[in-house]
Amino acid sequence: MARITASVYTSHVPAIGAALDLGKTDEPYWRPLFQGYQPSKDWMAANIPDVIFLVYNDHATAFSQELIPTFAIGCAERFQPADEGWGPRPVPVVQGHPELAR
Secondary structure, eight states, rough: OOOOOOOOOOOOOOHHHHHHHHHHHHHHHHHHHHHHHHHHHHHHHHSSSOOOOOOOOOOOHHTTTTTOSSSSOOOEEEOOOSSSSSSOSOOOOOOOOOHHHH
């Protein structure tokens, strides 16, 4: 039996990832946002799940303008970081689980 242990969210504004990648997290403009992530980061470090259902915005790179679904579940074995305007982010490739996704 599965048990849902958390639901953690953040805005998907691409500038947040760019600020992180460019080392701007401690600048006055960005500091309050990144400090606000700390309680979630601490909780996640102490509560590592067996499975993560990762929801993210890949609508601009995975779908064409002719077909943009409201909701889609990725069934691939891996998901490459997308380019949201600042180049692909320097984050790990997300490992999928096609059997579970299907």
